[in-house]
Amino acid sequence: MQGTGNTTFVGLGLFNQNENFTKISHDRYEVYVNGDYVGQKPLLTSSEDITSVNDxxxxxxxxxxxxxxxxxxxxxxxxxxxxxxxxxxKIYLHTR
Known part of the structure; x- marks a missing residue:
């Protein structure tokens, strides 16, 4: 299959060369305390990581x-x- 314009066929997916994507490997984490779910921690910037919960x-x-x-x-x-x-x-995760 031949690519048209700036879209290239790669394997089973398409890659658009006009758009720059910086994807965080995990954009959010599920947080548990002693096995109980307490909420989700979204990563708002590429420099933020899950250890901010510890902090x-x-x-x-x-x-x-x-x-x-x-x-x-x-x-x-x-x-x-x-x-x-x-x-x-719960309060921390809800307000972030």
Whole structure:
């Protein structure tokens, strides 16, 4: 198949050479605390990453937690003030 104009056929998809796309690998993450879903964290800029959730928690006095990324799921595990931590994260994620 021959490309027309500035659109090129590549495999099974089309690539438009007129548009520049900068796609973040994950534009949002689902955040869980001890297995409970608390909300989504969108990445608003290409320089932002999921560790901003940790920064928020640390700045609000939550230091005793372990967080790990599994695909687009950000899992936070904590035994300390579990309900307070979840509520703080819900507010943070909702206002972002």
């Amino acid at each position: 928020f928690l640390h700045s609000h006095g939550y230091k005793n937690f372990v967080a790990h990324l599994d695909g687009d799921h950000y899992n936070i595990e904590s035994n300390y003030r579990d309900d307070e931590l979840k509520q703080a994260l």
